[in-house]
Amino acid sequence: MPVAGVDIGSLTAKAVILEDSTIVATSLVPTGHNSRQSGRRTLDLALEQAGISEGDLAGIVATGYGRLAADFTQDKVTEITCHARGAHFTIPEARTVIDLGGQDSKAIAIDGRGKVLDFVMNDKCSAGTGRFLEVMAHALEIELDDLGALSLESDSPASISSVCTVFAESEVVSRVAEGVSKVDIVAGIHQAIASRIYAMAARVPVEQKIIMTGGVARNRGVVKALEKRFASEILVPEMPQHTGALGAALIAGERANA
Amino acid sequence: MASDSLKRLLEKRDDPYAWARGWKERTGGKVLGFFCCLAPEEMIHAAGALPVRITGENRTISKSGAHLQSYCCSLARTGLDMALEGELSFMDGTVFVHTCDTMMRLSDIWRLNAGFAVHGDIVLPVRFEGPSAHEYAVSELSHFKRKMEESLGPIDDDALNESIKIYNKNRRLLSELYALRLENPGLVSCDEALWIVTSSALMEKSEHNAILEEILADLKSSGAGSEPDGRVRLFGIGSVMDQWDFLKMVEDVGGTIVDDDFCNGRRYFDTEAPEGIDPVESITERLWERQSCPCKHRTDRDRAVCLAGRVAESKAKGAIFWMFKFCEPHAFDYPHIKKALDDQGVPSLNLEIEQGSVSIEQLRTRVEALIETIRGS
DSSP: OOEEEEEEOSSEEEEEEEETTEEEEEEEEEOTTOHHHHHHHHHHHHHHHHTOOGGGOSOEEEESTTGGGOOSOSOBOOHHHHHHHHHHHHOTTOOEEEEEOSSOEEEEEEOTTSOEEEEEEOOSOOTTSHHHHHHHHHHHTOOGGGHHHHHTTOSSOOOOOOOSHHHHHHHHHHHHHTTOOHHHHHHHHHHHHHHHHHHHHTTSOOOSOEEEESGGGGOHHHHHHHHHHHTSOEEOOSSGGGHHHHHHHHHHHHHHHO | OOOHHHHHHHHTTTSTTHHHHHHHHHHOOOEEEESOTTSOHHHHHHTTOEEEEOOOOSOOOOGGGGTSOTTSOHHHHHHHHHHHTTTTTTOOEEEEEOOSHHHHHHHHHHHHHTOOSEEEEEOOOSBOOSHHHHHHHHHHHHHHHHHHHHHHOOOOHHHHHHHHHHHHHHHHHHHHHHHHHHHOGGGSOHHHHHHHHHHHTTSOHHHHHHHHHHHHHHHHHHHTTOOOOOOEEEEEEESOOOOHHHHHHHHHTTEEEEEEOOTTTHHHHOSOOOSSSOHHHHHHHHHHHSOOOTTSBOTTSOHHHHHHHHHHHTTOSEEEEEEETTOHHHHHHHHHHHHHHHHTTOOEEEEEEOTTOOOHHHHHHHHHHHHHHHHTO
């Protein structure tokens, strides 16, 4: 029987429906101001895509920042456990998961079965998260989705010393005033993020292979900067934003079969 | 299932200095504040004064911002703010034990700005070992006693011996409370247990002893035959833990702290002072033998090894480090303790916080994830 995982993040809500360990539907909607409604909506979209109704599901697990608001299931699991499970399913060799989401950044050490060994999360600071990149894109009048490709064109990234969102924004404005090109500024921003994430991840044992999940993984420039900083290849699954929802669906399946 | 005595204690959790204010009104005696649990409270008690612990609180800094940099811990910043705002005006003085740099400097800033009549400093050795350090500690504590006598009146040996007895009794009763919880943590929640210990440093000790005896009797009778409730056993490590909502949340998500190294927890009451010897020697002896904090060292007792052993003894399956931001001594010890726990297969969580900006919901995800890790889900 099919199972569903719903990940209500700070910026987007995602759902994944699995049947016989195969993804049959995925959906994504902005979270907006109502976590409960967006969770519901993304689940309904996925059900529609799979051509099934909620009653056909053997189980649903909710995860993410808004998991407690999800009223369609009692099964809630943290995004840390779900990202670990989802990452393991996508890339079984993964031992370190770097998840950069809307407002959270985390590094998770996992074992060969996708179980969490240790993890670290950012504190109250949004540096290195999707929100940080949104603020920078706005300051530079660039579309968020264009940041990655643009930064790859740079051969002399600007120096951005601050990784505090507020201070970095004023630093970016200063660089613009100095006449530094947008391309170099964006590349500099990505380098600053990479340094920050590297310092955080160093608190868990970083083992090969490293996988990156969350919305920021769609930014090729950040991935490149991280690869340089970690001096290692970083694997990105096809749908990095759905890793948490996928993990939740996998756990729903395990619980349904237990 | 909180007993009436426990309920009475819990009522004061939002107004922790109500007892001290009431005591002063009733007796007209002097109240002395202290920050660190290395302070020889018995000496203040024997002089007929009331020692009361200052542990800061959740508040937005206002006046202390002019005196302390934002890289000082919230314990120092909120504590000084309370004093400068006049909220500690029922106190007649304050005692500082030199532990970390912040506390040393806070003592001077406090003396010059907080406006209390009595001020005491105690500079104990950093290494609690060797005959010369011991001799120095005895002389420093004797000097402190003389200084207190000048402000509070004579402290004779009989009175000091009596105070030591009363404090030892409190330590015994609190140890009993922890032993009961180690056996069955469901008897009383971890936030309530820690408040019972914390309140001991906020009221007259004999009064606390009487309440404790009632609480223990109630717990023993109500808990007889009840089964442990299956919560994940955790061990708490840090300095002051005063975030009751955090501890309640830990229980909400299926965990409980069964034992700890908090300085308003186990470290406050562990080890009794030997009776029947010179009282100043006795107080020194206790400081020497008790569980050490990161500000004091004994090379024969590695703190990481000791803590890892205590975690195993408590049958805790995980540990939570509760770290004040900018607390260098605790941060310095953290990697060693974390490694000792890792080697023992005990997962842990490092939570760095500041009083006044603790976000329970953010912490909930981390604690839940730790519990999921322990349960292997």
